[in-house]
Amino acid sequence: MSATETARPTKGPDTSRVVLSVRDLKKWFPIRKGLFSRVVGHVKAVDGVSFDIHAGETLGLVGESGCGKTTVGRTILRLNDPVTAGIAEFHGQDVFELQGGDLRALRRRMQIIFQDPYSSLNPRMTVESIVGEALTVHGMVANKKERRERVQDLLEKCGLDPIRHITRYPHEFSGGQRQRIGIARAIALEPELIVCDEPVSALDVSIQAQVINLLQRLQEEMGIAYLFIAHGLAVVEHISHRVAVMYLGRIAEIADTETLYANPVHPYTQALLSAIPSPDPDAPLNPHPLEGEVPTPINPPAGCRFHPRCRFAEDRCKSNTTPIPIYEVGPGHRVACILGENVDGAKRVGELVHGDDETSAS
Amino acid sequence: MTERGQARLLEVSGLQTEFVTDDGLVRAVDGVSFSVDRGEILGIVGESGCGKSVTNLSVMGLLPKPQGRIVGGSVFFDGRDLVGLPESELRSVRGNRIAMIFQDPMTSLNPYLRVEEQLVEVAELHMGLSRPEAVKRAVELLDRCGIPDAARRIRGYPHEFSGGMRQRVMIAMALLCDPDLLIADEPTTALDVTIQAQILELIKELRDERGMGVILITHDLGVVAGMCDRVLVMYAGRVVEEAAVEPLFATPGHPYTAALLRSVPTLDDEAHGKLQSIAGLPPRLDGGSFRQCTFLPRCALAHDACNEGDPELIEETPGRKRRCILPVEQVR
Ligand SMILES: Nc1ncnc2c1ncn2[C@@H]1O[C@H](COP(=O)(O)OP(=O)(O)OP(=O)(O)O)[C@@H](O)[C@H]1O
Ligand SMILES: Nc1ncnc2c1ncn2[C@@H]1O[C@H](COP(=O)(O)OP(=O)(O)OP(=O)(O)O)[C@@H](O)[C@H]1O
Ligand code: SF4
Ligand SMILES: [Mg+2]
Ligand SMILES: [Mg+2]
Numbered sequence A: 001m002s003a004t005e006t007a008r009p010t011k012g013p014d015t016s017r018v019v020l021s022v023r024d025l026k027k028w029f030p031i032r033k034g035l036f037s038r039v040v041g042h043v044k045a046v047d048g049v050s051f052d053i054h055a056g057e058t059l060g061l062v063g064e065s066g067c068g069k070t071t072v073g074r075t076i077l078r079l080n081d082p083v084t085a086g087i088a089e090f091h092g093q094d095v096f097e098l099q100g101g102d103l104r105a106l107r108r109r110m111q112i113i114f115q116d117p118y119s120s121l122n123p124r125m126t127v128e129s130i131v132g133e134a135l136t137v138h139g140m141v142a143n144k145k146e147r148r149e150r151v152q153d154l155l156e157k158c159g160l161d162p163i164r165h166i167t168r169y170p171h172e173f174s175g176g177q178r179q180r181i182g183i184a185r186a187i188a189l190e191p192e193l194i195v196c197d198e199p200v201s202a203l204d205v206s207i208q209a210q211v212i213n214l215l216q217r218l219q220e221e222m223g224i225a226y227l228f229i230a231h232g233l234a235v236v237e238h239i240s241h242r243v244a245v246m247y248l249g250r251i252a253e254i255a256d257t258e259t260l261y262a263n264p265v266h267p268y269t270q271a272l273l274s275a276i277p278s279p280d281p282d283a284p285l286n287p288h289p290l291e292g293e294v295p296t297p298i299n300p301p302a303g304c305r306f307h308p309r310c311r312f313a314e315d316r317c318k319s320n321t322t323p324i325p326i327y328e329v330g331p332g333h334r335v336a337c338i339l340g341e342n343v344d345g346a347k348r349v350g351e352l353v354h355g356d357d358e359t360s361a362s
Numbered sequence B: 001m002t003e004r005g006q007a008r009l010l011e012v013s014g015l016q017t018e019f020v021t022d023d024g025l026v027r028a029v030d031g032v033s034f035s036v037d038r039g040e041i042l043g044i045v046g047e048s049g050c051g052k053s054v055t056n057l058s059v060m061g062l063l064p065k066p067q068g069r070i071v072g073g074s075v076f077f078d079g080r081d082l083v084g085l086p087e088s089e090l091r092s093v094r095g096n097r098i099a100m101i102f103q104d105p106m107t108s109l110n111p112y113l114r115v116e117e118q119l120v121e122v123a124e125l126h127m128g129l130s131r132p133e134a135v136k137r138a139v140e141l142l143d144r145c146g147i148p149d150a151a152r153r154i155r156g157y158p159h160e161f162s163g164g165m166r167q168r169v170m171i172a173m174a175l176l177c178d179p180d181l182l183i184a185d186e187p188t189t190a191l192d193v194t195i196q197a198q199i200l201e202l203i204k205e206l207r208d209e210r211g212m213g214v215i216l217i218t219h220d221l222g223v224v225a226g227m228c229d230r231v232l233v234m235y236a237g238r239v240v241e242e243a244a245v246e247p248l249f250a251t252p253g254h255p256y257t258a259a260l261l262r263s264v265p266t267l268d269d270e271a272h273g274k275l276q277s278i279a280g281l282p283p284r285l286d287g288g289s290f291r292q293c294t295f296l297p298r299c300a301l302a303h304d305a306c307n308e309g310d311p312e313l314i315e316e317t318p319g320r321k322r323r324c325i326l327p328v329e330q331v332r
Helices: A069-076 A100-109 A127-137 A144-157 A175-188 A205-222 A233-239 A257-262 A267-274 A338-342 B052-060 B087-096 B115-127 B131-144 B163-175 B193-210 B221-227 B245-250 B255-262
Strands: A014-033 A038-055 A058-062 A085-090 A110-113 A193-197 A225-229 A242-247 A250-256 A324-330 A333-336 A347-352 B010-021 B024-036 B041-045 B068-077 B098-101 B181-185 B213-217 B230-235 B238-244 B314-317 B320-322
Touching: A014 A069, A014 A225, A038 A069, A038 A225, A038 A250, A058 A069, A058 A233, A069 A110, A069 A193, A069 A225, A100 A110, A110 A175, A127 A144, A127 A175, A144 A175, A175 A193, A175 A205, A205 A225, A205 A233, A205 B255, A225 A233, A233 A257, A242 A257, A242 A267, A250 A257, A250 A267, A267 B193, A324 A338, A333 A338, B010 B052, B024 B052, B024 B068, B024 B213, B024 B238, B041 B052, B041 B193, B041 B221, B052 B068, B052 B098, B052 B181, B052 B213, B087 B098, B087 B115, B098 B163, B115 B131, B115 B163, B131 B163, B163 B181, B163 B193, B181 B193, B193 B213, B193 B221, B213 B221, B221 B245, B230 B245, B230 B255, B238 B245, B238 B255
Parallel strands: A058 A225, A058 A242, A110 A193, A193 A225, B041 B213, B041 B230, B098 B181, B181 B213
Antiparallel strands: A014 A038, A014 A085, A242 A250, A250 A333, A324 A333, A324 A347, B010 B024, B010 B068, B230 B238, B238 B320, B314 B320
């Protein structure tokens, strides 16, 4: 990949084809205590999340550490069974109802690049087996020779040395190199959707650029859709067509990328945008830090979950008696905040449901 | 404040580290020298695989055995060479005076033990605290690292923590024993900007309060700009540039540094355009000597003279070293 190569025009997402449609997804982890492992509460990691992803589209998912991003990704891929509530339709079929062979087929069409490049690679397998295993399992290569060629091709695409690296084991690689092995594995099966869980945060900037360019090229060539999880807003802006901002298990705001960055409505989105470190030694590290503590998803605040840290919070934000409205403030631009009402042409399209539904959780 | 001895806190000279692998030798670190003073934050940057982690694992005496070994150079910590020290003495230096935040969170976390046990053990062992004191200190540090509801969450297992929370547990563990030198290997990669800022502030505070020296390995040049006093730029197992942070950003002295600075995505980049990357792969590190500049095949500014041998690392102005034959004004 050359730095001088000019940008190819992106075909862009096919908005007529929804690949994944998630509605009211909840994943609560039970907290157990004592001799009989009695359930004494729940970590409400994901608590009512909805979004769509179209063919060839990248949806960025950002938010503070612990807000539930990984849990969204893993739950959709059935790596966090059982789901607490909600549906996730992949090409119209609810993934939570799939079993056996159907589930295996889904796993081919939906892949994940794991956040932690260390524990997700089997230490006893060579790179060739790690990347090539699924190719054999799903009958995508005829023989060993073909498999090797295919793996070498994938390694090269990901900026690894196709000859020297193929026989090595994961511990013989640096952190960034391991991350790229995980990427090679995920794209090997040419899936339709990849959950990319912080795929570039362990990489240096130049390799970051290489990997993002690679993901974008694969998307153009194969129409892959990405759920792109990251905390670096700059990177998300670059790769995403739309961005969803998550706070404590819920989506605070979702919009196409340009709109979200130019006209953020939710105070949390605004705070995140102002907190990007700049590569300038004179700039302060964080000009507008978020005030206050990150609350826990065990006992999330009543009302708007962001209210204890919000500069604009009013009384109606602070209790469960008035639900927090969801406004559509522009085409495809939704925000779960009372401030939505001040935007010209805003339409109230729903509300965040409060209440202690502790009993309904499995 | 710690006592200020005569010797530098850390002085690494000519460090060489090799791995024996199935298909030959890998010289991951090839003659690296640098120093860290008390109260100083040294940044190390460079492309993935250039030897940042191996350099610091060598300093800590934590290379994987038997494949990895130091084959040359010295690592003076507070006046004493750590290379060749018996394991028992190294362990006490590591536990009490040098702490490392590993790039791989699971290196320092045991998946089968509650976080509380792991933190308290460190505090009891190395600081001689009683159990209740140790718990108190552990909770306090988790809290300062931004773990909400720390007193309750400390009783969980590592897999119950999110990626970024695990990273913060590691940071707390490294800071528990009040180290003189903190080596932080990509400490904030899994953290969002707000928590990142909080952790970096905490590290700065400890530097200011206690004169802790810090080596900060990061690929985030924004973090380097905001945190570091000096920066070491590594390429293919060697140092290609060393400078104070301002001049490095203002006038990079090596084409590799210049290219790194260019590949930072910024908020006003054209969306969906191609990001700048540095084309090509770094050279193989098989221990052979280089007859030309190691960066030449990827260098946009290369000319004939770059073929005539690998440039030395030269200190042109005090505190500023670089490994490139071009005059600094021509580096872009
Ligand atoms: N297996 C589990 N058991 C209990 N709690 C869990 C489990 N997995 C995640 N959690 C909790 O759920 C919450 C959300 O975690 P998640 O990993 O989804 O966060 P994240 O947004 O990906 O954060 P990060 O950016 O740090 O990776 C956290 O409070 C975490 O501790
Ligand atoms: N155990 C090992 N056996 C063989 N080679 C190794 C081993 N550990 C590291 N290496 C090699 O040594 C080189 C330096 O690795 P190191 O982990 O120091 O890179 P790094 O600069 O920290 O990169 P990153 O930014 O990706 O973490 C790499 O090319 C890596 O493949
Ligand atoms: S709903 Fe109220 S508390 Fe929540 S973000 Fe909007 S103004 Fe702030
Ligand atoms: Mg995560
Ligand atoms: Mg490393």
